[in-house]
Amino acid sequence: AQTVTQSQPEMSVQEAETVTLSCTYDTSENNYYLFWYKQPPSRQMILVIRQEAYKQQNATENRFSVNFQKAAKSFSLKISDSQLGDTAMYFCASATDSWGKFQFGAGTQVVVTP
Amino acid sequence: DGGITQSPKYLFRKEGQNVTLSCEQNLNHDAMYWYRQDPGQGLRLIYYSQIVNDFQKGDIAEGYSVSREKKESFPLTVTSAQKNPTAFYLCASSIIPDSPNNYGYTFGSGTRLTVV
Numbered sequence: 001a002q003t004v005t006q007s008q009p010e011m012s013v014q015e016a017e018t019v020t021l022s023c024t025y026d027t028s029e030n031n032y033y034l035f036w037y038k039q040p041p042s043r044q045m046i047l048v049i050r051q052e053a054y055k056q057q058n059a060t061e062n063r064f065s066v067n068f069q070k071a072a073k074s075f076s077l078k079i080s081d082s083q084l085g086d087t088a089m090y091f092c093a094s095a096t097d098s099w100g101k102f103q104f105g106a107g108t109q110v111v112v113t114p
Numbered sequence: 115d116g117g118i119t120q121s122p123k124y125l126f127r128k129e130g131q132n133v134t135l136s137c138e139q140n141l142n143h144d145a146m147y148w149y150r151q152d153p154g155q156g157l158r159l160i161y162y163s164q165i166v167n168d169f170q171k172g173d174i175a176e177g178y179s180v181s182r183e184k185k186e187s188f189p190l191t192v193t194s195a196q197k198n199p200t201a202f203y204l205c206a207s208s209i210i211p212d213s214p215n216n217y218g219y220t221f222g223s224g225t226r227l228t229v230v
Binding site for chain 1: 144145154155156157158159162164172202204206208209210211213214215216217218219220221223224
C-alpha cells in the first residue's frame with residue numbers, strides 16, 4: 001500500500017521569497033507517479049506539477065520545481081518568488097498506475113504575506 | 115470550455131435522509147472518482163469508475179453508493195447509513211492513456227454537505 005506524508009501542517013513565507021514543502025512517500029512499486037496539487041481558498045484543486053519516477057530530471061513549471069530523491073522516497077516542492085496568489089493548501093499525491101487510486105498527503109497550508 | 119461540474123455547491127441534509135451529489139464532465143475522460151475531504155486528513159477515495167456500468171469501492175465506501183449510466187455522469191448518493199456525512203466532496207476525472215503515463219486528475223469545484 002502507498003502512503004504519503006507531509007510533515008509541515010503550515011508554512012509562512014514573505015512575498016518574493018522561496019519556500020520548500022516536504023513530502024515523503026512509501027511504495028513497493030518500481031514505477032509510479034508523483035504530483036503536487038494546490039487548493040486555494042476557492043477549494044478548486046489545481047495540478048501544480050507532476051513527476052514520473054523513471055525520469056531522473058526534476059520537473060519544473062515556471063516558479064514551481066521539485067526535488068525528487070528516489071532512493072530517499074522524497075518529493076519536495078519549491079515555490080520561488082512567492083506571490084500572494086500562492087496562498088493555498090498544497091497536497092502531495094502518488095499513483096502507481098496510469099489511472100486509478102491516488103494516495104494524498106494531509107496537506108501543507110502555505111500563507112504568503114506582503 | 116471542457117471541465118467538471120459539481121452541483122449543488124452547498125447541500126444540507128436532515129438526519130436519516132439520502133442525498134445525491136451530481137458530477138458531470140465534458141472532457142471525454144474515461145475514469146471518474148469521488149473523494150471526501152475532512153480537515154487535516156487530506157482526500158480519501160470513496161468510489162471510482164473506469165467504464166460505464168462499472169465501478170469499484172475505494173477506501174471509505176460504506177454509507178455511499180454510485181452509478182455510472184453515462185460516461186459523462188457519476189452521481190454520488192450519501193445514504194442514511196453514513197454516520198458522519200458532513201464533509202467537502204470532490205469529484206475528479208482522468209484519461210486512461212494507452213502508454214504507461216499518468217496525467218493526473220481534473221477536479222470539480224466540490225460540494226459542501228452539512229447535516230442539520
